[in-house]
Each structure stands twice: as structure tokens, then as C-alpha cells.
Amino acid sequence: MTEPSPIRNFGACAQPRGSLSPEVARAVRVDGLSAPITVTWEITSRCNLRCTHCLSASGPDVDTARELSLDQARGVVDQLAAEKVFQIHFGGGEPFLFPGFMELLRHAQARGFCCLCISTNGALLDEARVRELDALGGIYLQLSLDGATEATCDAIRGRGAYRKVLEALERLRSTVIVRTLNFVYTRANAGELDAMAALAEAKGATLRVTRLKPSGRGAERYAALRPTQAQLAHLHGWLHAHPEVLTGDSFFHLNAFGGAALPGFQSCGAARLTCLITPEGGVYPCAFTQTPFFQAGSLRERSFGQIWRESPVFQRVFRRPGASSGGGACTRCEAYEGCGGGCPAVKHSLTGRLDLPDPDCVLDTARLTPSLRQPLCAD
Amino acid sequence: MTPDLERTYRPARGFSCRRESFGGILYHYEGLRPDPRVTFVDSPFLVDLLGLLSAHPEVTPAALIRQATTHFQLSGGDAEGVVQFFRTLIQRGALEPGDSAGTHSAPGESSHD
Numbered sequence: 477m478t479e480p481s482p483i484r485n486f487g488a489c490a491q492p493r494g495s496l497s498p499e500v501a502r503a504v505r506v507d508g509l510s511a512p513i514t515v516t517w518e519i520t521s522r523c524n525l526r527c528t529h530c531l532s533a534s535g536p537d538v539d540t541a542r543e544l545s546l547d548q549a550r551g552v553v554d555q556l557a558a559e560k561v562f563q564i565h566f567g568g569g570e571p572f573l574f575p576g577f578m579e580l581l582r583h584a585q586a587r588g589f590c591c592l593c594i595s596t597n598g599a600l601l602d603e604a605r606v607r608e609l610d611a612l613g614g615i616y617l618q619l620s621l622d623g624a625t626e627a628t629c630d631a632i633r634g635r636g637a638y639r640k641v642l643e644a645l646e647r648l649r650s651t652v653i654v655r656t657l658n659f660v661y662t663r664a665n666a667g668e669l670d671a672m673a674a675l676a677e678a679k680g681a682t683l684r685v686t687r688l689k690p691s692g693r694g695a696e697r698y699a700a701l702r703p704t705q706a707q708l709a710h711l712h713g714w715l716h717a718h719p720e721v722l723t724g725d726s727f728f729h730l731n732a733f734g735g736a737a738l739p740g741f742q743s744c745g746a747a748r749l750t751c752l753i754t755p756e757g758g759v760y761p762c763a764f765t766q767t768p769f770f771q772a773g774s775l776r777e778r779s780f781g782q783i784w785r786e787s788p789v790f791q792r793v794f795r796r797p798g799a800s801s802g803g804g805a806c807t808r809c810e811a812y813e814g815c816g817g818g819c820p821a822v823k824h825s826l827t828g829r830l831d832l833p834d835p836d837c838v839l840d841t842a843r844l845t846p847s848l849r850q851p852l853c854a855d
Numbered sequence: 856m857t858p859d860l861e862r863t864y865r866p867a868r869g870f871s872c873r874r875e876s877f878g879g880i881l882y883h884y885e886g887l888r889p890d891p892r893v894t895f896v897d898s899p900f901l902v903d904l905l906g907l908l909s910a911h912p913e914v915t916p917a918a919l920i921r922q923a924t925t926h927f928q929l930s931g932g933d934a935e936g937v938v939q940f941f942r943t944l945i946q947r948g949a950l951e952p953g954d955s956a957g958t959h960s961a962p963g964e965s966s967h968d
Contacts, residue, residue, distance in 0.1 A: 496895060497877075497895075497897045499877045499897055500877050500878070500895045500897055502877075503875060503876055503877045504895075507876065509875060509880070510873065510874075510875055510876075511873070513880065513882065513893060560871075560873045562871060562873070562880075562882040562891070562893075563882070563884070563891065588871075590868060590869040590871070590884050590886075591869065591884035591886070591891060613886070614869070614884070614886060616889055618889075652886070654886065654887070654888065654889050655889075656889050682888070682889050684889070722889060722890060
């Protein structure tokens with residue numbers, strides 16, 4: 477009998493793009509990694525803008541009384557470092573409105589985090605702050621811009637938002653700070669993909685396109701802003717033609733259109749590769765699942781490691797889903813392997829269930845067999 | 856150019872490795888593009904060797920590979936797999952040259968130099 481070789485695949489999967497071996501795929505999707513690769517942390521709900529589609533319903537007048545203090549936030553950073561989380565992605569709200577945010581960044585760097593990603597509206601990136609961030613090093617800024625024109629962008633993000641981002645981009649020009657322009661694809665701006673790509677290139681940024689989801693104020697505006705079927709079909713082709721554009725795990729549902737899978741991670745990364753921490757210390761699978769149904773735990777009560785490894789929500793809904801969760805009725809569809817049954821957050825927000833067909837399915841659901849339109853039996 | 860495994864290397868800033876049940880995850884943020892390079896390594900053995908090399912920056916990859924080959928009685932193909940693993944990491948900039956030529960003995964092995 478021969479011993480199994482200790483040297484197997486050295487699979488290169490940037491972001492991860494390549495195919496995973498069965499053992500790795502099982503570890504990622506079913507068993508769960510020992511810790512996330514990236515943790516998204518909405519550090520505050522306070523924001524100087526009030527975007528109509530904000531996924532966390534942030535704004536200038538939100539109640540921040542129960543948000544974590546700087547000391548508590550330092551403690552969370554220590555926990556993430558101890559768990560060997562590779563990267564923190566700060567969002568909000570506007571992260572630069574969190575009292576002591578720059579100090580928190582320095583603390584995270586001291587704990588070994590070499591890349592600190594910050595989603596910002598750019599309005600607070602004045603000369604002094606840009607210089608400070610540049611000196612810190614390892615900063616990756618995601619600047620939100622929801623239109624290639626002032627009219628389109630400001631209709632969603634508020635008056636002056638477009639101009640502030642462009643000014644910030646000019647200040648960033650002479651720095652080594654890596655930056656993307658984050659563009660939420662909606663019915664209102666769907667015609668501006670090419671213009672956004674050109675704008676990003678002209679400003680020294682990479683374009684990152686993400687999906688509008690019915691979360692926060694986005695839920696209220698979803699019917700009006702969700703892209704049409706024709707717009708989604710156009711986006712599918714456009715993303716294939718622009719593999720350099722980043723998408724995170726936003727568009728795996730478009731794989732139901734068929735053909736080769738899109739570039740990027742083509743599966744839901746929630747509770748597998750990533751999770752979310754709220755300003756109050758709540759832990760959820762992702763930024764779009766901030767409802768009681770999806771709450772995995774609170775850092776005020778349990779450690780991050782305990783929640784990541786033991787949360788029933790993470791285990792039963794995302795890693796080992798039963799018939800009433802997971803892909804549900806979608807598992808009977810031939811497109812399921814490509815789209816994974818769509819986004820659980822979207823499904824649950826729109827239907828209150830996970831076993832129904834994906835309401836945002838890009839296929840012509842009217843033509844699907846009646847059985848696909850029915851839920852599976854409950855567990 | 857083929858990397859020289861007879862000299863010392865250390866993990867680059869922005870590179871880290873985490874052991875997992877299937878092997879491990881390599882994370883490398885180069886600071887030049889938005890997304891880090893995330894690599895899933897399907898071999899606990901390779902990840903452990905990388906951990907050893909990181910913990911002993913005075914040891915050359917070649918010395919480590921020689922000792923691993925002897926100790927674990929690796930086949931020629933497997934030893935070549937380890938060589939390729941380290942070469943790839945060096946070529947990607949995840950391991951960068953250390954300060955000295957290094958020792959030619961691995962941890963726990965007496966030097967013959």
C-alpha cells in the first residue's frame with residue numbers, strides 16, 4: 477500500500493478565481509474556514525450623506541449611543557488578529573466619522589493587518605487626511621460613486637456627492653493609496669457602465685461594480701431601482717468583456733444566463749469567506765443580512781471566534797443548509813450549479829423565506845416548470 | 856530567472872499564511888492593486904514547511920527541502936513539488952531575499968559547513 481503523497485495541489489485562486497479542489501471546496505462551503513479571510517466592519521452608522529439606497533440606512537441623525545467605543549473597537553481588532561483574519565474592510569456609515577478612526581487604523585496595523593480597506597464617500601478626504609493615510613501605508617480606499625455624471629450620481633447620493641469624490645480623487649493622485657470607484661448598478665445608472673470605466677481609468681482608480689440589494693433604505697427603493705431583465709443581460713455580457721472590473725461576490729446570480737462563469741468568486745461568500753460586524757458589535761453573515769433572522773451573535777456577549785465557529789445561523793443556514801434554507805426550490809433547476817440559487821439576503825428580504833425560488837432570478841421564471849415555483853418541504 | 860533556493864528568504868510585508876484543515880491559505884497584499892492574492896494550498900505539509908521557513912529565516916529553502924526529503928522519504932516527484940512551491944512564492948514576491956546567504960542546515964540539523 478502506498479502512502480498518500482503529502483504534496484497535492486498548490487491551487488492558485490486569486491480572490492479566488494480558479495477552481496478549488498474538492499477538499500478545499502468542502503472546507504470553504506461546508507466545514508467553514510477557521511476564520512474569515514476578510515471581515516467587513518460597519519464601524520459607525522453616522523454619515524454625512526443620506527443615500528437613497530444605503531444598505532445600512534445610515535445618515536447624519538442616527539442614534540449612535542450603543543455603538544462600540546474606540547476602546548471596545550481596539551479589543552475587537554485584537555480578537556480578529558488573534559483569529560488570524562487577514563483583512564479588515566471598514567465601512568459604515570462614513571468610517572471617518574467614527575471618533576478615533578485614525579487611531580483605530582494605527583492599532584490595526586500594529587496588530588499586523590497589512591491591508592486596511594475603507595469604504596468612504598470621500599467627502600472627508602481633505603489634504604491633511606490624505607497625507608496621513610498615505611503615510612500610514614497599506615490603505616485601500618473604496619470611493620462610492622453611483623454615476624458617471626453629476627446628475628445621475630447626486631440623484632442617488634445627494635447634492636455635491638459627485639463633486640466631492642472627484643476632488644478626493646485629485647488629492648489621491650500623487651499618493652500610493654490604492655483606490656477603487658464603487659458603483660452600485662441600478663436601473664437609474666445602468667447606461668453608464670462604459671463611462672464609469674473610462675472615468676475610473678482617467679482618475680487612476682479601478683472600477684468595482686456591486687449589486688443593489690433590498691437592505692436598509694435599499695429595501696424601500698428596490699422596486700424603483702432594481703435593474704430590468706434587459707439591463708442585467710447587458711451587465712452579464714459587459715462583465716465578461718471587462719474582466720479587469722472587480723465585482724466581489726455580487727453577481728453570481730447572473731451565471732444563470734449560462735455560458736462561462738464570470739470572473740471573480742462565483743458563490744456566496746457570506747459566513748464562509750467573510751462576515752459582518754455592525755457598529756454595535758453584532759455579527760451577521762454579510763452586510764445585506766442585518767435582520768434578527770440572520771444575527772449570529774454579539775461581540776458584547778461572545779468572542780468573535782466562538783460566533784464564527786459555532787453560530788447556528790452560520791452553520792445551519794450557510795454551511796450545512798437544510799431543505800428550508802440553502803438553495804431551496806432552486807436546487808431543482810438546471811441553472812443551479814452556476815447561480816447557486818441566488819443571493820440568500822435578497823431571497824429572504826423579498827420573500828421572508830429561503831426555500832422559494834430566487835425572486836431576482838434572471839431566467840424567465842414564468843416559463844419554468846410549476847414545481848420550480850414551489851417551495852421544498854420544510855426540514 | 857529561476858530563483859536561487861540556496862540563499863535565505865523572509866516573508867514579504869503583506870504576506871501571511873494560515874493553517875486550515877485542508878492545508879492552508881496564503882494571503883498576499885502587494886499594495887499595488889486593490890485585491891490581495893488569496894491562494895488555497897491543498898497540502899498541510901507545504902504549509903508547515905512554509906511555517907518552518909518563516910520561523911527560521913537563517914535557513915535556506917534548499918536546506919529545508921533536503922532535510923524534508925530525507926526525513927519524510929519524499930519521492931523525487933514530491934520533492935520537486937516542494938521546490939516548485941517555494942520557487943513560485945519567490946517569483947510572486949511573497950518571499951523576498953533575506954539579509955545573508957544563510958545556513959545550509961535546516962532546524963535541528965547540524966551544519967556541515
